[in-house]
Amino acid sequence: MYSTAFLDIPALASAGGSVQLPGSKSISNRVLLLAALSSGTTAVHDLLDSDDTRVMLDALRALGCQVALAEGTTRITGLGDARPAAALSLFMGNAGTAMRPLTAALALLGGDYTLDGVARMRERPIGDLVDALRQLGCHIDYLGTEGFPPLRIAQGAGVPALALDRPVRVRGDVSSQFLTALLMALPLAAKSQDVVIEVVGELISKPYIAITLALLARFGIAVTNENWQRFRIPAGSRYQSPGSIHVEADASSASYFIALGAIAASARGQKGIEIHGVGLNSIQGDIRFIEAAQAMGAQVSGGPNWLRVERSTWPLKAIDLDCNHIPDAAMTLAVMALYADGTTVLRNIASWRVKETDRIAAMATELRKLGATTEEGPDFLRITPPATAQAWRAASIHTYDDHRVAMCFSLAAFNPAGLPVRIEDPRCVAKTFPDYFETLFAVVQPASTGVPVICIDGPTASGKGTVAAKVAQALGYHLLDSGSIYRATGLAARQAGLAIGAEHAEAIADLARTMALRFDAGRVLLAGVDVSDAIRTEQAGMDASLVSALPQVRTAVVALQLGFRTLPGLVADGRDMGTVIFPAAPLKVYLTASAACRAERRRQQLLARGINAKIADLRADLEARDARDMNRSVAPLKSAQDALLLDNSELTIEQAVAQVLAWWQQRQPFARSAAG
Ligand SMILES: O=C(O)C1=C[C@@H](OP(=O)(O)O)[C@@H](O)[C@H](O)C1
Numbered sequence: 001m002y003s004t005a006f007l008d009i010p011a012l013a014s015a016g017g018s019v020q021l022p023g024s025k026s027i028s029n030r031v032l033l034l035a036a037l038s039s040g041t042t043a044v045h046d047l048l049d050s051d052d053t054r055v056m057l058d059a060l061r062a063l064g065c066q067v068a069l070a071e072g073t074t075r076i077t078g079l080g081d082a083r084p085a086a087a088l089s090l091f092m093g094n095a096g097t098a099m100r101p102l103t104a105a106l107a108l109l110g111g112d113y114t115l116d117g118v119a120r121m122r123e124r125p126i127g128d129l130v131d132a133l134r135q136l137g138c139h140i141d142y143l144g145t146e147g148f149p150p151l152r153i154a155q156g157a158g159v160p161a162l163a164l165d166r167p168v169r170v171r172g173d174v175s176s177q178f179l180t181a182l183l184m185a186l187p188l189a190a191k192s193q194d195v196v197i198e199v200v201g202e203l204i205s206k207p208y209i210a211i212t213l214a215l216l217a218r219f220g221i222a223v224t225n226e227n228w229q230r231f232r233i234p235a236g237s238r239y240q241s242p243g244s245i246h247v248e249a250d251a252s253s254a255s256y257f258i259a260l261g262a263i264a265a266s267a268r269g270q271k272g273i274e275i276h277g278v279g280l281n282s283i284q285g286d287i288r289f290i291e292a293a294q295a296m297g298a299q300v301s302g303g304p305n306w307l308r309v310e311r312s313t314w315p316l317k318a319i320d321l322d323c324n325h326i327p328d329a330a331m332t333l334a335v336m337a338l339y340a341d342g343t344t345v346l347r348n349i350a351s352w353r354v355k356e357t358d359r360i361a362a363m364a365t366e367l368r369k370l371g372a373t374t375e376e377g378p379d380f381l382r383i384t385p386p387a388t389a390q391a392w393r394a395a396s397i398h399t400y401d402d403h404r405v406a407m408c409f410s411l412a413a414f415n416p417a418g419l420p421v422r423i424e425d426p427r428c429v430a431k432t433f434p435d436y437f438e439t440l441f442a443v444v445q446p447a448s449t450g451v452p453v454i455c456i457d458g459p460t461a462s463g464k465g466t467v468a469a470k471v472a473q474a475l476g477y478h479l480l481d482s483g484s485i486y487r488a489t490g491l492a493a494r495q496a497g498l499a500i501g502a503e504h505a506e507a508i509a510d511l512a513r514t515m516a517l518r519f520d521a522g523r524v525l526l527a528g529v530d531v532s533d534a535i536r537t538e539q540a541g542m543d544a545s546l547v548s549a550l551p552q553v554r555t556a557v558v559a560l561q562l563g564f565r566t567l568p569g570l571v572a573d574g575r576d577m578g579t580v581i582f583p584a585a586p587l588k589v590y591l592t593a594s595a596a597c598r599a600e601r602r603r604q605q606l607l608a609r610g611i612n613a614k615i616a617d618l619r620a621d622l623e624a625r626d627a628r629d630m631n632r633s634v635a636p637l638k639s640a641q642d643a644l645l646l647d648n649s650e651l652t653i654e655q656a657v658a659q660v661l662a663w664w665q666q667r668q669p670f671a672r673s674a675a676g
């Protein structure tokens with residue numbers, strides 16, 4: 001997951017390969033609640049692990065359900081006939097699928113509960129559901145604004161006698177989740193009589209009700225659907241765990257990869273994008289996004305649990321579509337519209353205005369930043385793509401804490417102008433798809449501009465390792481600590497009993513080529529063993545310097561180093577990153593500091609490890625090492641001609657990092673575009 005302030009996606013050109021998608025949010029949270037209301041244990045396979053399911057799981061645990069996770073299976077032991085914890089304050093984040101269904105379930109279980117969420121949750125309506133529950137006789141108060149969370153369910157004395165002799169009426173035109181909530185909770189009350197729910201007004205997002213009914217059936221509740229207007233829960237209903245249940249992958253999440261297949265040229269040797277975990281017989285309504293993508297020109301085939309998507313018609317065809325049945329996936333169509341041959345209109349999407357953000361306004365604003373012309377109405381969005389490649393602009397996409405805005409705008413990186421796209425607050429995808437960007441980067445290839453590389457070269461103890469790591473962290477880029485490759489090679493040579501010198505150059509080069517070296521979460525692993533500390537000793541530093549002076553070894557590690565240049569970008573630290581390995585890097589920094597200053601820093605580092613070294617010795621070692629690195633015949637340490645010199649003798653690490661980041665920002669097109 002990227003938790004950076006922003007994520008810059010370089011211009012992309014093609015895509016190919018296969019993705020396995022995480023579980024459906026809508027199915028996961030329904031299954032969790034139904035399992036909690038059942039007796040016994042339900043084994044849930046492939047449950048979505050994300051912010052939305054975490055708030056549901058936390059709430060269920062607090063209520064008294066047992067939750068155990070082992071090997072990809074979550075086991076929920078339901079409440080059955082036991083009473084839940086009687087007084088609780090529950091935090092629902094921004095999960096509509098937790099907030100609404102739990103409100104109804106808790107109102108029918110009895111107890112004293114407050115339910116709240118993030119600031120945006122307090123702006124998302126819940127009045128229609130509360131009205132329906134009050135009509136039944138439940139005691140629910142608003143703790144803030146009427147009609148919105150936070151709520152208090154005040155039934156410490158137990159559930160009052162419910163008015164079940166007439167249909168429970170609920171409005172269906174703001175969110176289908178109110179009806180879903182009642183359908184999942186009212187079986188608790190359908191003991192000696194049928195319970196009938198009547199929808200007032202037009203029911204929106206109907207396919208989500210279909211998911212609810214399908215899952216209720218799996219848990220033993222057979223609801224009769226009378227034309228989406230009346231729903232009858234039969235007397236004697238009892239939640240029965242199916243024992244084990246599988247969560248299919250999320251069809252809304254699939255929309256980004258279906259769109260990817262439709263937009264991106266196939267990577268060499270590949271035939272489009274293969275999506276696993278969800279397929280043509282999905283119970284999720286958003287699977288019908290496929291039809292919209294096909295209408296725009298995508299070629300889609302598939303089976304019960306997989307899909308394959310290839311670009312066919314190009315440019316895509318503009319469409320005019322009622323999107324009420326695919327409210328979430330339709331946002332992806334708005335970005336596909338950027339690649340269409342005319343104006344696309346998405347209609348009947350008023351509910352977008354009360355979701356994670358006002359999505360009609362958000363999409364219109366952000367699409368305009370890219371150069372599109374948009375027109376929004378109360379319940380529609382009209383999108384005309386940029387007229388020419390030159391009309392596209394590099395944009396920093398504000399994401400409004402809305403996962404779908406972040407995910408769908410990543411697809412703007414295929415723009416014909418070859419511009420990067422900046423996604424602000426990429427972490428917001430954690431609501432439903434924490435690894436979205438990693439999944440995307442595994443199947444896309446950059447445009448000819450390539451994957452950006454920042455090189456930070458400099459002498460020993462200049463602080464380049466620390467600065468490079470922090471720059472990489474701030475940008476969400478990979479890190480190549482090329483020094484560790486030489487350090488690890490030196491260590492491997494010692495372990496193999498080879499003296500480090502020209503006489504063993506070939507053997508050491510062979511070792512370098514074949515050693516199993518991995519960088520994992522800041523640690524360096526050699527043949528699976530953590531050697532992070534072993535390669536940081538003074539001896540290892542000296543060995544590294546000797547090893548790196550051997551031309552055969554340097555040649556052997558070139559391919560290894562080039563392999564680190566992967567999406568979304570790379571920060572490479574070393575001595576010849578800008579001069580030899582990445583000579584075309586768009587930013588090269590030569591980081592240095594006075595010998596006195598570097599010797600003092602080294603002394604402090606050693607002191608922290610309990611080693612007391614003499615400053616004069618350290619300085620002498622350091623200067624000897626500089627001399628060797630600068631005078632070796634292959635790739636001697638020197639500043640690249642086009643490198644920016646940063647002497648950090650008088651700077652803190654933070655100041656040095658800020659300077660490198662500032663230079664990097666100056667090279668990005670976003671600032672200019674926002675100003676213009
Ligand atoms: O029931 C569900 O799982 C959902 C219903 C839809 O909401 P509305 O009914 O408010 O459109 C959808 O947007 C949401 O992401 C999930």
Ligand SMILES: C=C(OP(=O)(O)O)C(=O)O
Pocket residue numbers: 094095096097328355356404432
């Ligand atoms: C509307 C959405 O979420 P929620 O379940 O919170 O309503 C969504 O995921 O697009």
